Amino acid sequence: MSGSTVIPADAAPAAPVAERLRITEIFHSIQGEADAIGWPTVFVRLTGCPLRCVWCDTEYSFHGGQWHDIDAILAEVASHGARHVCVTGGEPLAQKRCLILLRKLCDAGYEVSLETSGALDVAAVDPRVRKVMDLKPPDSGESARNLWSNLDHLLPHDQVKFVIASRADFEWSRDAFAEHRLVSRCMVLFSPVHGKVEPRELAEWILAERLPVRFQMQLHKLLWNDAAGH
Numbered sequence: 001m002s003g004s005t006v007i008p009a010d011a012a013p014a015a016p017v018a019e020r021l022r023i024t025e026i027f028h029s030i031q032g033e034a035d036a037i038g039w040p041t042v043f044v045r046l047t048g049c050p051l052r053c054v055w056c057d058t059e060y061s062f063h064g065g066q067w068h069d070i071d072a073i074l075a076e077v078a079s080h081g082a083r084h085v086c087v088t089g090g091e092p093l094a095q096k097r098c099l100i101l102l103r104k105l106c107d108a109g110y111e112v113s114l115e116t117s118g119a120l121d122v123a124a125v126d127p128r129v130r131k132v133m134d135l136k137p138p139d140s141g142e143s144a145r146n147l148w149s150n151l152d153h154l155l156p157h158d159q160v161k162f163v164i165a166s167r168a169d170f171e172w173s174r175d176a177f178a179e180h181r182l183v184s185r186c187m188v189l190f191s192p193v194h195g196k197v198e199p200r201e202l203a204e205w206i207l208a209e210r211l212p213v214r215f216q217m218q219l220h221k222l223l224w225n226d227a228a229g230h
Contacts, residue, residue, distance in 0.1 A: 012166035018069040020049040021097050024061040024090065025168040026073065026202045034159050035187060036113060039074040041084040042077045046098060049090040051117050055165060055193045061090040070101050071152040074108065088115040093122070101128050118160075123153045132189075133159040135176060139193075146223035151180055158186045165193040170205050177213065188213040 018082055024045045031041040045058070049066030068076075070130035085105050088172070092098045093116055105112045106128040113130040116122060122131055133150060136142045140163065152158070160182055173190060182188050190213050192202045203215050 012117055018071070019097050019100055020069055021073065021095050021101060022065040022066045023068045023073065024065045026076050028082060030219065030223065031084060031086060032223075033115075033191070033216060034113065034161070034189065035130070036084055036086075036111065037216070039084045039111075040082045041086050042075065042080045042082045042100070044073060044085065044087045045229075046087065046089045046095055047093040048094045049117070050094055051091060051136075051142045051145060052124040053117075053136065053142050053163075054141065055163070055196065057194070058088075058090065070097065070104060073101060074104060077105070077110070078108075083111055084113070085110045086113045086115060091117050091120060093120040099124055099126070102129050110140055117142075117145070118150055119147055121147060122129040123155075124179075125153075127155060130206055133158065134163065135173070136162050137162060137164060137167035137172045139169045139196075143172075148180075151182075151185065154186050156186055159189055160186060161191060163191050163193055164202060167205070170197075170202065174209060174211060177211065178218050183212055189216050190214070191216045191218065194218070 021125040024047045026042065026044050028042050031037055031039045039075060041140060045061055047061055050063055085100065087102060092114060102112060102114060103126045106126050112128065113132055115132050118136065124132060125131060135146055164170050164173055177188055190202060190206060192199050199217050206215055
């Protein structure tokens with residue numbers, strides 16, 4: 001046919017296109033949150049986030065970053081010799097190939113956690129991954145973005161995190177905890193926004209309400225403040 005390109009029968013097949021992700025940073029540090037707190041962990045921070053929480057402490061991950069082949073990411077993770085890996089952002093699930101990275105990390109034998117905003121569907125996340133999923137209280141400015149159907153995809157080893165900036169946030173979180181019966185789904189974390197709620201104050205609210213939730217502070221901020229790469 002005129003204009004067609006004829007490919008010889010013995011031509012070598014085209015090389016597969018490498019699967020890539022845009023990465024802000026990969027670093028080795030101490031896990032500062034959730035049930036793996038205190039463990040040496042490799043963090044893979046993906047670039048990009050569709051949310052703009054007013055108290056976000058990783059705005060530098062919204063833009064920029066560098067493209068990396070997933071196999072190169074796995075090699076970099078392996079070079080640090082840690083058992084735990086945390087895939088974070090930004091919002092890592094905003095890049096669809098994040099699901100491939102999570103699966104390959106699990107296949108390689110790591111203890112893998114995913115930090116996600118709760119605004120994007122988690123249904124396709126490998127069930128071996130520990131999902132640490134936010135539910136955004138009103139003071140975040142992004143409460144309307146909570147994807148409540150995600151609760152149906154939580155497993156017992158997952159965690160729901162409420163980041164609390166005020167008494168009103170606390171009461172919203174307390175009520176959401178009760179309404180959605182989170183106590184029977186997975187571990188629930190209440191964390192104070194640095195500089196907005198005194199940690200002791202939040203701890204006392206939890207005790208006064210006798211809530212079966214886990215109070216947490218960000219250990220990495222106690223060790224390194226807000227320094228990137230920690």
